[in-house]
Amino acid sequence: MSNVSSLKNKQIVVAVTGSIAAYKAADLIRRLKEFGAEVRVVMTHGAAEFITPLTLQTLSGHPVAMTLLDADEESAMGHIALARWADWIVIAPATADCLSRLVAGRADDLLSAVCLATEAPIAVAPAMNNKMWSNTATQSNLSLLRHRGIHVIGPASGDQACGEQGEGRLLEPLAIIEELSRLMVPGQLIDKHVMITAGPTYEPIDPVRFIGNRSSGKMGFALAQAARESGANVTLISGPVSLTTPTGVKRIDVETTEQMANAVDASLESCDIFISCAAVADYRPKLFEQEKIKKTEKQPLQIELQPTKDIVSAVTTSHNRPSFVVGFAAETQNLVEYAQSKLERKKLDMIAANWVGQKQGFAVDDNALHVIWNDGEQTLPLMPKTQLARELMTLIIKRFYAKNSIKNS
Structure with a gap:
């Protein structure tokens, strides 16, 4: 045993x-x-x-x-x-x-x-x-x-x-x-620094409107709790959510993708495992209107958008790249194919992919994941996100030590 x-x-x-x-x-x-x-x-x-x-x-x-x-x-x-x-x-x-x-x-x-x-x-x-x-x-x-x-x-x-x-x-x-x-099992991540991003990011259009998404932050917060239970020093960088910070976890609140990217970069040098669980906005308005935009009855509103910074790609290409980088992929179609492509394109060590829709993904308490790494994959069935986070963290720990034992041998 x-x-x-x-x-x-x-x-x-x-x-x-x-x-x-x-x-x-x-x-x-x-x-x-x-x-x-x-x-x-x-x-x-x-x-x-x-x-x-x-x-x-x-x-x-x-x-x-x-x-x-x-x-x-x-x-x-x-x-x-x-x-x-x-x-x-x-x-x-x-x-x-x-x-x-x-x-x-x-x-x-x-x-x-x-x-x-x-x-x-x-x-x-x-x-x-x-x-x-x-x-x-x-x-x-x-x-x-x-x-x-x-x-x-x-x-x-x-x-x-x-x-x-x-x-x-x-x-x-x-x-x-x-x-x-x-x-x-005690202390699998003792003396390790785990950084996790969670929740959505909001990209302001004007002082009262923003571009965002339905992410609740529940999965990221559950992962922070699971990492802490494994003995890690945990930094949780969170977008706007209404969740209680897990005990013993350092929390940094941000709103925009740029703020999240800056917070990640500031803590990257000491990071051993980076988990990009946040559902960051892919685009932001090119111009921010200083005053509230007034509605006109017959004239459509056009907002020019530009891409936001790709946080996880910046992490994997940084000279301070952590030993292990995990990404997430939320998809409505071709789940495994898109996740595999993202794993390779962004040079991740592991990716956790999940369907998003009416009953799974954002703003719900249960979820399922298809986890892929360079030479393997595993499906984690539908379960509460608190339990799912522990199962995923177990996989991350196993692959983290497998990668580093090979590197050090």
Whole structure:
């Protein structure tokens, strides 16, 4: 297994809910301990109908926490202590009811209270009947949880305890640990400077009008968060958007393409990875009218446009070119062909291409990407942009180190 060293000395709360798959929690706890993790167990009363607390206490080496209003535990604010102790919280199995309680922000049992009080990352490994899994309510709950930063591990597909077949089986413990260790990999970009452009640019026509586009900046901001989670020093250069700056990220606000280009150039010398996610305006008015242009009823308005500076081409041809440059391509047709051409023409290391239209691309929460690099490609399916950003950042990190290991060999 890869990356299991990341589990060593991690403090993990394993939460078990009322599913027939609760028996697999015993092996999960045992394996986590084998890989060096410290484990505390929280069980719901439903889980105790399927596996005894004594079993999990024996495997974890610590008493199992079950009751929120336990006088002995709560005299020391037990649920807060657990929430603070945890480096990670892993709910396995996570029932449909558990997911809905997390979405609602409930705090009337120990597990939901711990999850609400913690600042640690949370992962859920769902387990339920395939019809419950595919139900719109469950899928909506999962989407909300992903948008809140909760990681979803699995489920698998196959035979189920009810006699049916389909998606909803709890992943096997080793598969859960494999995914968990991947999420925990620390410091892949420690001491690296990642610069990301995000959002639209506005090119003024007159004091009240501009040329712009529908970019929301969500993908760029999600990439900044993912890069920061990987340990990087992140500079986020953003056009006009209404988004909260990710924690620990240096943000520079700009409006025009020229301002964005200048901000990029000012930070380029120290940059290791440059990600051009912004949807910059390709053209700007040749002349800026100092006063508001008045509408005339019968006379058309003509505005002469000229190209704006090509930021990503300036980066790839600069003597301060970063080690790895990623571009984006938003297309309405010939997605792969246009992206491949842009990759070669602009001398990029990688390009992430996506369709834009009514339901995908700008101003939506979900997206899909076709990622291309010089000797490979990979499709990332439709998912929330927060999750998509992490998947793309994983690819960028892998290709960044592959390129630089070859260069240094």
